[in-house]
Amino acid sequence: MPELPEVERAARRLRRAIVGRSIVAARALHPALKRGLGTRALASLRGHRIVAIDQRAKHQLLVLDDGRAIHAHFRMAGDWAFDRAGDDLPRSARAAFDLDDGSRLLLLDPRALSTLKVLPRGATPFGSLGPDPFSPEFDAAFAASLARRRGAIKPALLDQSVAAGVGNIYAAEALWEARMDPRRSAATLSADEVLRLADAIREVLRRGRASRGRYRDGQSRFRVYGREGEPCARCDTPIERVVQGGRSTSFCPVCQVPDARRRPRAGRGGSALSRSPRAARP
Numbered sequence: 410m411p412e413l414p415e416v417e418r419a420a421r422r423l424r425r426a427i428v429g430r431s432i433v434a435a436r437a438l439h440p441a442l443k444r445g446l447g448t449r450a451l452a453s454l455r456g457h458r459i460v461a462i463d464q465r466a467k468h469q470l471l472v473l474d475d476g477r478a479i480h481a482h483f484r485m486a487g488d489w490a491f492d493r494a495g496d497d498l499p500r501s502a503r504a505a506f507d508l509d510d511g512s513r514l515l516l517l518d519p520r521a522l523s524t525l526k527v528l529p530r531g532a533t534p535f536g537s538l539g540p541d542p543f544s545p546e547f548d549a550a551f552a553a554s555l556a557r558r559r560g561a562i563k564p565a566l567l568d569q570s571v572a573a574g575v576g577n578i579y580a581a582e583a584l585w586e587a588r589m590d591p592r593r594s595a596a597t598l599s600a601d602e603v604l605r606l607a608d609a610i611r612e613v614l615r616r617g618r619a620s621r622g623r624y625r626d627g628q629s630r631f632r633v634y635g636r637e638g639e640p641c642a643r644c645d646t647p648i649e650r651v652v653q654g655g656r657s658t659s660f661c662p663v664c665q666v667p668d669a670r671r672r673p674r675a676g677r678g679g680s681a682l683s684r685s686p687r688a689a690r691p
């Protein structure tokens with residue numbers, strides 16, 4: 410799933426490839442995209458130059474020379490691709506923009522959940538977004554929104570008004586990094602814990618940026634995400650998974666759960682036994 414580092418990388422590629430180019434033709438290739446990008450909106454893009462790419466959290470704006478913007482959100486599986494006008498379209502192509510230098514910008518999305526929408530001059534999609542985790546006002550705003558929050562900490566982290574740009578992967582990674590139980594009630598975090606979690610969020614996002622925003626499921630670039638049943642990188646306990654609000658969270662049942670650390674675990678004792686991952690998934 411594209412999260413902040415992946416979307417930052419996508420916006421950088423977009424900036425290099427299309428700023429300064431004009432749109433010759435625009436097409437929506439999937440019915441779901443036509444909701445935000447109808448025939449009239451598509452036709453209105455023709456002849457307009459792309460003057461800038463703005464990106465905040467997981468939102469991208471292709472700013473046009475008349476002040477309007479094409480707002481793109483990848484949701485679960487979107488990405489950009491670049492080829493030549495007239496090339497065969499990949500199966501997952503959902504929108505195509507022919508540009509004045511003969512190149513073509515494609516929105517690829519096997520799940521067809523990405524959205525594109527033409528925004529009028531001056532409009533932004535950023536209204537309800539919380540501060541960027543790297544901004545100076547983040548820690549105070551983060552503490553305030555968690556204190557107001559009902560329910561567990563993990564779903565709170567997915568709320569873009571709480572931590573802009575953090576999604577399911579980096580939320581799980583940050584909680585592991587901060588040794589925090591994803592099921593903890595958000596409002597019960599102490600000031601120190603809030604800071605520890607804010608630092609952990611920045612740390613995992615920084616790591617994501619350092620790997621140039623390339624995420625690969627199934628490879629262990631992550632400490633807990635997608636590693637259910639594998640040993641915890643810190644304490645060797647098999648990683649477990651919990652489902653909250655329809656999203657799953659991988660976590661370590663020992664080093665992220667303070668009570669479990671104090672309780673002696675039956676059958677453990679530093680032997681090789683504790684290294685064997687759980688045999689079967691349910």
Ligand SMILES: [Zn+2]
Pocket residue numbers: 641642643644645646661662663664665
């Ligand atoms: Zn652990």
